Amino acid sequence: MIVWNHFPQGEHRTQCPICQRRDKSLGVSVFSHESAVAHCFRCGYVETRRPQRELTPAEREAYKRRMDAMRQQHDAEQRERQAAAASIAAVRWAAAKPVQAHPYLERKAVMAHGLRLEGDMLLIPLRDSAGTLMSLQTIAADGTKRFVPGGRTRGCYHAIGRPAGRLVVAEGYATGATIHEDTGQAVAVAFNAGNLLPVAQALRGKYPGMELVIAADDDWQTDGNPGLTAARKAAQEVGALLAVPDFAGLDRGPKDSDFNDLRRLAQKEAAV
Ligand SMILES: [Zn+2]
Structure with a gap:
């Protein structure tokens, strides 16, 4: 999927070919013309480029160390983004109003259970199993649904x-x-x-x-x-x-x- 020749030796960030998020969620590390690894910290996609020949034990060890370091860096970035999104979600949630009525609820003929209203958008909180607010889903009057960008949903x-x-x-x-x-x-x-x-x-x-x-x-x-x-x-x-x-x-x-x-x-x- 990845056209390795587009990337010179070194570290790069680009759009992920799998999840195609607009942010540059794919980290590409090119070690040499025959050895590289790419990892998406959004969807977890991993692709590697290895030499055709067998790796030497030393090469294999170096390769594994780079993979681990790269994963750790991406995981740390993801946690940072999720923490920032959770803060934004908390501020928006605190400022939101009680729901009286909403076109989406009327169309679906359901009541508001623990929802709030932000302008003309419904807010639905996403919490982890400890009860901590992590993100929000917004539902517009026309039914369009979105999450807080970068927020944890999993x-x-x-x-x-x-x-x-x-x-x-x-x-x-x-x-x-x-x-x-x-x-x-x-x-x-x-x-x-x-x-x-x-x-x-x-x-x-x-x-x-x-x-x-x-x-x-x-x-x-x-x-x-x-x-x-x-x-x-x-x-x-x-x-x-x-x-x-x-x-x-x-x-x-x-x-x-x-x-x-x-x-x-x-x-x-x-x-x-
Ligand atoms: Zn991806």
């Missing part, structure tokens, strides 16, 4: 309700709010499919004896069904139950994938 979640024996992990806020409102169960919102497993692991560590349920988004029209695949994997890894929305008998559209969509369709059906 393993962080938004908690709705207090767990009593059982805890449900869902992808999005509207889905989680729907599940909480309809079942009374406590819910952790993981924000995206890729974060289901890290959140489930964090919750398993915090609540060893808790019954965990992973509520899947069934992305039935997307190749590989990323929502269901990630939910199944998370459930298997932490010993959780898996809940999948059952659209049988409903007039399901291509974008109907989650428990909020299911509720909307079921209510429509009941009203006919």
